[in-house]
Amino acid sequence: MLQPESKHLLIFLENLSGGGEERLAVNLANHLLDKHRIEFVLQRKEGAFLSQLSSAIQVTGISAKGLLLILFALKNFIEQKKPDVLLSALDVSNLIAILASKWSNHKPKTIIRIANTLSQQKRPLGTKWLEQILLALLYPLADEIIAVSAGVADDLHRY
Numbered sequence: 001m002l003q004p005e006s007k008h009l010l011i012f013l014e015n016l017s018g019g020g021e022e023r024l025a026v027n028l029a030n031h032l033l034d035k036h037r038i039e040f041v042l043q044r045k046e047g048a049f050l051s052q053l054s055s056a057i058q059v060t061g062i063s064a065k066g067l068l069l070i071l072f073a074l075k076n077f078i079e080q081k082k083p084d085v086l087l088s089a090l091d092v093s094n095l096i097a098i099l100a101s102k103w104s105n106h107k108p109k110t111i112i113r114i115a116n117t118l119s120q121q122k123r124p125l126g127t128k129w130l131e132q133i134l135l136a137l138l139y140p141l142a143d144e145i146i147a148v149s150a151g152v153a154d155d156l157h158r159y
Helices: 020-032 048-052 067-081 091-103 125-141 150-158
Strands: 008-013 037-042 058-061 085-089 109-114 144-147
Touching: 008 020, 008 067, 008 091, 020 037, 020 048, 020 085, 037 067, 067 091, 085 091, 091 109, 091 125, 109 150, 144 150
Parallel strands: 008 037, 008 085, 037 058, 085 109, 109 144
Antiparallel strands: none
């Protein structure tokens, strides 16, 4: 039974294929389900961890192709579902989540999670430069940023 102070949490990821972020999201969702309403919206509704989600958790796949269409699909989903909290992880999903929540008529608390040292990721110079600009502009718009360690947090500040 949901508590009166329960929240509606929307978790946004690319998919639920076998990575650490995806496993963590599934474990978190299953654990919080007795106190909160949990929903997943995925860029692609696929992955090994789908079967590990409780059947009480609704999972929606965005059928849009391309980042801009995914962004507007998530914005519309937020406006329709009106979650209290939007949780996201991984670089591109975090950027999409921040933009969608800020452009939405409904403003959920937006929490992003960072697990990697971005400065150490191998990317072409132009991509890295664009990423640095987008992170500098958009990450401060998140309501909360969770870094998995002090090292990851320091790397994000320096990046």
